[in-house]
Each structure stands twice: as C-alpha cells, then as structure tokens.
Amino acid sequence: MFIPIVLYSPLLVTSTVQATPSTENSCQNPLNFDVELSNVVSDLFQVASWLNEPKTVVATISQSLGPQMAAYFNPSVSPNINERAKLARVPVFMYHDVLAVKEVFFDVTYQDFAQHLRLIKEKGLTPISFDQLVTHLRTGLPLPEKPIMLTFDDGYGGHYEYVYPLLKKYGYPAVFSVYTHNMGKNTGRSHVNWQQLKEMAADPLITIASHSITHPRDLRELSDARLQLELTKSKKILEAQLGIPIRYFTYPEGKYDQRVAKAVQEAGYQAALTMSDTDERYAGQSDSMLAISRFGQSRLAQALTQPDVSPIAQAWGGAKLPSWGGIFDFSADVEVTKTTLEDIPLTLISGGKPVTIHAKSRSQVAEIIAGTQAVAAVDGGFFSLRYLNSNVMIGPVLSQINNQFIPGNKGEIPKLAGRPLVLISPQAVKFISFDPFKHNTLAGIQAEMPNVTDAFVAAAWLVKDNQPQLTQNFANLYGFDALRHRAFWGIDRVGKPTIGVSNEPVDSISLGAALGLAGLRDAVMLDSGASTSLVYKGDSLVGYTPRPVPHVVALMPPNATTILAPCTVAQK
Structure with a gap:
C-alpha cells in the first residue's frame, strides 16, 4: 500500500x-x-x-x-451515506445460481449471464469492486462514468464453474456472498468448496462477503445470542479459512431491521447488502451503508429488450470533485437533475454557457427564449410591478442580447447595497456585493470585470464561497424566511453554471443548505414566489402558470454562436 x-x-x-x-x-x-x-x-x-x-x-x-x-480523508460518519454520493446512480445487481439449464425463477443460464456481460461491455459500463463502492458512498469520490456492481449470493457451485471464468475473461470485479454451513455440500444444488473459494478469494477481482452461517430466512426473528453467532462466527470462519479480512455482510433474503443492522456493525462489518422485490434503488438511495440496495438480475436482462428503462441506462458515477480554485466550465452539455436534499425537492439544470435576456416586456420564460438557442432558462432579477408590461428592473441591468446597460433608479439602489451583483463574461462569473456608488454605471461594472457581457442585482446569496448562508446574512430582505417557491442560479464546484427551482415552498436558509449539499459553490436567489419559473427545451418544469417576467438567466449550448431573439429583446 x-x-x-x-x-x-x-x-x-x-x-x-x-x-x-x-x-x-x-x-x-x-x-x-x-x-x-x-x-x-x-x-x-x-x-x-x-x-x-x-x-x-x-x-x-x-x-x-x-x-x-x-x-x-473526510468521510461521512459511518454508516451514513455521503450527500454527494446520493446524487450518483450506481446500480448493484444481484444474482443467485447460474446453471447450464435454468431450474427455478431466480436461476440464470450460463448463456444469459454471458449475454449480460456482453451487454455491460457494449453499453460502456464499468463494473466496480465493493471497496470502490464503499469509498464512494463514504466520501462522495466520483466513480467511473457508468459504474455497476455485480453480486452473487449463496455460494453456489455455478459461481465457480460458470461465473468466475467469465469474470476473468472480461476482467470484471464481483462480490460473492457465502454462508459457511453448506460449503462443498450438494443440497440438490452444488456449493463451492473451500479450495474453490480460496482460489477465488485470492483473485483481486473477487470480494468475499459473509452471508451468515446457516442462512436463516429472517435474521429479525433470531434471539440476540443466535444473531450474534450467525454474524461473528461466519466472519471468523471465513477469515481463518481464506486468510483475508471479511468486511462486508449480505442479509439472507434481504431481511433486516435496526437491531439487526446494529448487530452487523458491532460484529465488525463496514457495509451490508440487502434486497427487496418491491423497493429496488440505486446504491446512493439506500437507507445507509448497512443496507445497500440492489436490483434483481431480471432488471439487467430487461435491458436486452427495453434498454431505455433499465437501471443501466441511468447509471452515473457522480459529479467531479469540488474544485479548490475559481475555475469555470462552460463546455459541458446541459443536463437536468431532479433530487431531494434536506427533504427539499429540487430541479437543477447544469452546463452550457450562462447568459441573460432582458425582454422588452413581461412574458412567460418559454416565450422569452423562443427563437434563441437557449436550452434552458429560469426567471431572473427583480422588476418593477408598477405597470403590467413593464420591463424596468430593480437595479442596473446589462444583457448581451442587446449590449445595452440600463442604470438602476437612483432612489432605489441605496436599498440594494450589499446584495449580490451578478457579472457574467464569456469565460467567468462573479458574484460581488453591490455598491450603489460604484456599480450603477457601465464603467463601474467594467472596472470589476472588463469583458462583462451581462449584469444584474440578485436578491441574496444562498451559498457564498461554498458556505450556505445563515439567518443573519439575509439582513432585512423581506420574506426570506417565508415558505415560497424559489428560483436560483449559481456555479457548482466544478465550475458549471446551474439554474433551478424548489419544487415545493421553502425558506431561504433551508434552500441554501440544500444547494450546498447539491454541490454549488455560489448560488443567489432570483425573483421568487409567483415569478418562479424554469424551462427546459421549451417546456415548463413547474406545475403552475407563473407570473410573466421581463428577465431570465439562460443556458446556451457550449457551441452556441448567437442568442438573438429580435422580437422580444429590450430596445435601446
């Protein structure tokens, strides 16, 4: 090491x-x-x-x-799953016996399993080891782009005869969970013997997990003494026979409760696999590392006939690690993510190049970006409600779509002091405190960012320099602690622009905490409440009709050359 x-x-x-x-x-x-x-x-x-x-x-x-x-070196407290890992989609697949001829419903034939491995290769997936998955779940370290983990329960003879040779052929790692009572026995089905298991365990591709001694159908029904025996003795037997540490456990038939999970942890296991016929989830969606969810092998077979709905179609190893530098990435494709963090459902759209559009009147966001190359957009800065179709903004505004700087009302801008001034250039974004004496002229904002193309004043920071903002940071902002639908935009920790909305009413402090977990290094609140809007490829992603707005933050494709929409932009 x-x-x-x-x-x-x-x-x-x-x-x-x-x-x-x-x-x-x-x-x-x-x-x-x-x-x-x-x-x-x-x-x-x-x-x-x-x-x-x-x-x-x-x-x-x-x-x-x-x-x-x-x-x-800063993993989540065991057995909790790291918040970043919860955003990834890592399918763990479960197999039982693999035979030349299928006998019962949970069997898989050698030919079918071989086809599964060919599918994995054709789809560009990367099988990972249990160690890799555990490290990912603890730390949030990203996995390969399309990760998958293969597991095999009960120590059947077909695992050595059919599965192991194919794994070696492809170079794919896998997990074999064995219970010690049936080692080498033929119970109507053959089981691996100790010599075969030792050969497999010595291969770096293979992880051996304990599956108890006798494979009780329900560990929850055992006394404390019997439960401890099934957990600890099986671990000791495997370690003595194989000469390796046994760090992982697999619940027989997937059945466990908090008492059983605690006993598994106390027995010295770092993680455990479960299963459910009715509640199959990706690994990051598991209740904890002591109950890592799996998909049945039938779901992998489903990919042969329905590839777009199988778990492997959604496999994703997670975002790159947060950067310590102020880098920006405007070259990524625009993607939608729906997630729930801190019990707050969010829709986030990341990637592309950020721009703003200042329309000549108030419209729905989808109407404002119609005729442009924008892939997605969220409603932008605050605006005057004095007139129904007013496009007058609260504070100064600059939009590259017409290259026109419009100063803010001198009577209003002192009230905006300290709020985030958003500055966008073709290469970077800045969020700085608005100074009404310095930043109400084009020269003033160009002093902060010489090649600025877009600028406006946002409501407040939700996340600033990787830190979700606390109550005292919202000063006298009206309604910051009220439950409202809220819109936001910012830059994530790998430098990608991100726009989004809360799918349920939320206060600003809770939203900032959720966005910090979502990986945003800076995020500011946009016009919210009735104005909260989010559009992707022309379709609204909110379940109501928002108030028309005159200003949006949009994401353009990385290779976009123009954003003009002559009929809607504000005129000089």
Missing part, C-alpha cells in the same frame, strides 16, 4: 511516497488506497520534474489533488 506524503513550503513543494507493507489483498482495503489514490500517487511522482516551477506545482496539487485528498 502506498501513502502519498506532500511537503509544502512557501517556495517549494516536494513529494515522497512511503511504502508500507501489507499482507492483505489490495482489493480488500477498506479505504482502498491502491485503487482510489492510484491517480494521486501517479501525479505526485511527476512533481520531481516540476520543481523548477513551484507556482505550477502548488496550483496543480491544490486544484487537482487537494479536493481528492480532502474528500478521501
């Missing part, structure tokens, strides 16, 4: 790698240094050639390696 050690000084960064002996199978490492930090170690070896450029070294390690190390 390799532990990278980085030494910092104001002028120099040096690196060494300290080797520590390990007798354990590298694929059984609980935090999986060899797998998860292999890229980190590789990058650190390059430091020696960079020593004549210390600034480059510091920036590279800070922006590239720092976030990985920070996530890795």
Whole structure:
C-alpha cells in the first residue's frame, strides 16, 4: 500500500511516497488506497520534474489533488451515506445460481449471464469492486462514468464453474456472498468448496462477503445470542479459512431491521447488502451503508429488450470533485437533475454557457427564449410591478442580447447595497456585493470585470464561497424566511453554471443548505414566489402558470454562436 506524503513550503513543494507493507489483498482495503489514490500517487511522482516551477506545482496539487485528498480523508460518519454520493446512480445487481439449464425463477443460464456481460461491455459500463463502492458512498469520490456492481449470493457451485471464468475473461470485479454451513455440500444444488473459494478469494477481482452461517430466512426473528453467532462466527470462519479480512455482510433474503443492522456493525462489518422485490434503488438511495440496495438480475436482462428503462441506462458515477480554485466550465452539455436534499425537492439544470435576456416586456420564460438557442432558462432579477408590461428592473441591468446597460433608479439602489451583483463574461462569473456608488454605471461594472457581457442585482446569496448562508446574512430582505417557491442560479464546484427551482415552498436558509449539499459553490436567489419559473427545451418544469417576467438567466449550448431573439429583446 502506498501513502502519498506532500511537503509544502512557501517556495517549494516536494513529494515522497512511503511504502508500507501489507499482507492483505489490495482489493480488500477498506479505504482502498491502491485503487482510489492510484491517480494521486501517479501525479505526485511527476512533481520531481516540476520543481523548477513551484507556482505550477502548488496550483496543480491544490486544484487537482487537494479536493481528492480532502474528500478521501473526510468521510461521512459511518454508516451514513455521503450527500454527494446520493446524487450518483450506481446500480448493484444481484444474482443467485447460474446453471447450464435454468431450474427455478431466480436461476440464470450460463448463456444469459454471458449475454449480460456482453451487454455491460457494449453499453460502456464499468463494473466496480465493493471497496470502490464503499469509498464512494463514504466520501462522495466520483466513480467511473457508468459504474455497476455485480453480486452473487449463496455460494453456489455455478459461481465457480460458470461465473468466475467469465469474470476473468472480461476482467470484471464481483462480490460473492457465502454462508459457511453448506460449503462443498450438494443440497440438490452444488456449493463451492473451500479450495474453490480460496482460489477465488485470492483473485483481486473477487470480494468475499459473509452471508451468515446457516442462512436463516429472517435474521429479525433470531434471539440476540443466535444473531450474534450467525454474524461473528461466519466472519471468523471465513477469515481463518481464506486468510483475508471479511468486511462486508449480505442479509439472507434481504431481511433486516435496526437491531439487526446494529448487530452487523458491532460484529465488525463496514457495509451490508440487502434486497427487496418491491423497493429496488440505486446504491446512493439506500437507507445507509448497512443496507445497500440492489436490483434483481431480471432488471439487467430487461435491458436486452427495453434498454431505455433499465437501471443501466441511468447509471452515473457522480459529479467531479469540488474544485479548490475559481475555475469555470462552460463546455459541458446541459443536463437536468431532479433530487431531494434536506427533504427539499429540487430541479437543477447544469452546463452550457450562462447568459441573460432582458425582454422588452413581461412574458412567460418559454416565450422569452423562443427563437434563441437557449436550452434552458429560469426567471431572473427583480422588476418593477408598477405597470403590467413593464420591463424596468430593480437595479442596473446589462444583457448581451442587446449590449445595452440600463442604470438602476437612483432612489432605489441605496436599498440594494450589499446584495449580490451578478457579472457574467464569456469565460467567468462573479458574484460581488453591490455598491450603489460604484456599480450603477457601465464603467463601474467594467472596472470589476472588463469583458462583462451581462449584469444584474440578485436578491441574496444562498451559498457564498461554498458556505450556505445563515439567518443573519439575509439582513432585512423581506420574506426570506417565508415558505415560497424559489428560483436560483449559481456555479457548482466544478465550475458549471446551474439554474433551478424548489419544487415545493421553502425558506431561504433551508434552500441554501440544500444547494450546498447539491454541490454549488455560489448560488443567489432570483425573483421568487409567483415569478418562479424554469424551462427546459421549451417546456415548463413547474406545475403552475407563473407570473410573466421581463428577465431570465439562460443556458446556451457550449457551441452556441448567437442568442438573438429580435422580437422580444429590450430596445435601446
């Protein structure tokens, strides 16, 4: 096992790698240094050639390696699942016996299983180990783009005869859960013997998990003493026979409750697999790491005939790690994510290039972006309600769609002091405190961002420099603590612009906390309440008819060349 050690000084960064002996199978490492930090170690070896450029070294390690190390060494408290991991979609598939000829409904034939592996390869999925999944669930470290985990229960002979050779052929890792009572026995079905299991356990591709001693149908019905015996003795037997640590457990028939889960943790297991015929979920949606959900093998087979609705079609390893630098990424495709964080349902749309559109009158958001290349848009800054069709904004506004700067009303702008001034350029975004004496002229905002193309004043910060804002940060903003539908936009921690709405009424403080968990490094509140609007590809994503607005924040495709919509833009 390799532990990278980085030494910092104001002028120099040096690196060494300290080797520590390990007798354990590298694929059984609980935090999986060899797998998860292999890229980190590789990058650190390059430091020696960079020593004549210390600034480059510091920036590279800070922006590239720092976030990985920070996530890795700051996991969620066990057995909780990291909030970032909850956003990923990692399917864990469960198999039982694999035979030449199917005998009962839960069997899979050798031919069908071989087809499943071909499908996995054709779809570009990456099978992962249990260690990789556990590290991901604890830290939020992203997995490969389309991850999948394969598990096999009960230690059947077909696992050694049919499954293991195919896994070696493809180089795919998998988890085998065995109960010790039937080792090597033929109970009408063959089971692996100790020699076969030792051969499999010695392969870095294979993880062995305990499945109890006797496979009771329901662990919940056992006495405390019997439950402890099933959990601890099976672990000791497997460790003694195989010479490796057994860190994971699989509930027989998936049945458990809080008492059983606590006993599993107390027995020394770090994670456990469950199953349900009626409640199949992605790993990140599990109740905890002591109850990781799985899909039945039939759902993988479903992909053969219905690929668009199978779990593998949605597989996603999670967003890149938060950046420590102020980077921006306007090159990503625009994508929609629906999630619930802190009991707040959210719709977020990320990617593309951010722009604003200041229309000549109030309209629905979909009407404002019609005729433009915008993929999505959310209602923007606050505006005057004095006239029904007024496009007069509260505070100064600049929109690249007409390249016109309109100053704010001098009598109103002192009340906006300290609110977020949003500045957008083709390469970056800034959120700075609005100063009515400095920022009510084009020259004033160009002093802050010389190539500014868009500007307006938002209501308040929801997240600022990665920190969700507290009550005292909202000063005298009217209604910040009321329950309302709310609109927002900002930049996530990998630099992508993100717009969105709360799908239920929420106060500003709770919304900021949820957006922090969603990975936004900066987010500001837009016009909310009756104005809250969100549109994707021309369709409204809110379940009501919002109030017409004159201003939107839109996301353009990365390769967009123009946003003009001559019939709707504000005129000079």
